[in-house]
Structure formats: C-alpha cells, structure tokens
Amino acid sequence: MSTILVVDDNIYVVDVLLKMLKHGGYLAFGTYSGEECQTVLKNITPDLILLDIMMEPMDGWKTLEKIKGGSTTAQIPVIMLTSKNVTPAEVENYGKYIEDYVLKPVTNIELYNVIEHVFQRRQIIKADVGRAVQRGIYPDVIDEYAHLSRSIDINSRFLNIFETGYILDESSIYSDKLGQALEKLDAIIKVQKTRLQQIQEEIQAA
Secondary structure (H helix, E strand, O other), X not given: OOEEEEEOOOHHHHHHHHHHHHHOOOXXXXXXXXXXXXXXXXXOOOOEEEEEOOOOOOOHHHHHHHHHHOOOOOOOOEEEEEXXXXXXXXXXXXXXXXXXXXXXXXXXXXXXXXHHHHHHHHHHHHHHHHHHHHOOOXXXXXXXXXXXXXXXXXXXXXXXXXXXXXXXXXXXXXXXXXXXXXXXXXXXXXXXXXXXXXXXXXXXXX
C-alpha cells in the first residue's frame, strides 16, 4: 500500500483528499502547512506528496524547495495541488522538482490516474536503469537517461496543458510571452528526445 502525504492549509480540502485517497486504497496522512509538513517528514517518509501551492505563511513552492533540499526527502515525488493553472515560468523554475500537478477540484479518477502515472513512470525508469547497469553502461550516462526520460514526460504533459488550457490573444503582451515560453518548452522537448534516442541506441549497442 502506497503512503501519501497531503499538504494543504484548507482543512476541508485535506479532509476530502484523505477520504478520496483512502477509498482508492492508499494510506494517507494530512498536514495543514509547510511547517507542519517539515515536522512530519522527520518521522515518516511517504511514497508521494500532494502539495498545495497557495499556502501561508510558507507557500507550496518554498515548501517544495525545502523538501527537495533535504537529504532524506529529496527523492520523494511531489505532485502540486492548485486551483489555478501552473504558469510556464513556474514550470521553468520548479519543473525539475515536481512530477505533475492536480487542478482543484479533482475527481477520484483524475487523482488516481495522476498518482499512478507518476508511480508507473518511476518504475519504468527504474527497470530501464537496471538493464543499463547490467549492460555496463557508464553511471553518468545512466543518470542522464533517467533524467531525460522523466523530464520529457513531464515537459510534454505541461506543454499539452498550456496549449489546451490557455487562449492566446496575439495582441496581448502576456500572450506574446506565453507563446515564446511554449516555443521554448517545445524546443527543449525536441532536443531532449534527440539526446534520449542517442543514449538508447548506445545502450542497445552495448
């Protein structure tokens, strides 16, 4: 049974999410602030964290940085909870730390699908890395492979969200910036896919 920690300063939201998670077969715990989250993580290591962005006084991004900066918590996957779309700037700043995000309110099925996708992606990468190790691939190449596999999936997910979730008005300065951000993200994904294919060919040839 996977253990999930919910972090949100809205008591009602935490209660609803805990009920949904327990109904889905997960062992779930709730905390109500970034500070409380840090305290709880000293005693338990969950398999995944659902972390709200809009919290006070420590918001979700600051809490995320503390989680990823801890030696015992850095590897815990984090899915951000939000009532608004994550922006391209936030993805650029924090994308390396997060596995996905859930837009509130969320249905049971949507929540389960996002969580299981994160778990499945990590298992696939772990299995691929294991095979690469057996083939004697250099550790730095294996690390790059794992990073690219995760990053491509996450960046593609966000690109799809941005393209379908925002209406671009070409006369708007904000839209111009958003369009540039989407082009940049798309270019990054293409470069990453090219490099990943090179590594895959290297692994297969070993």
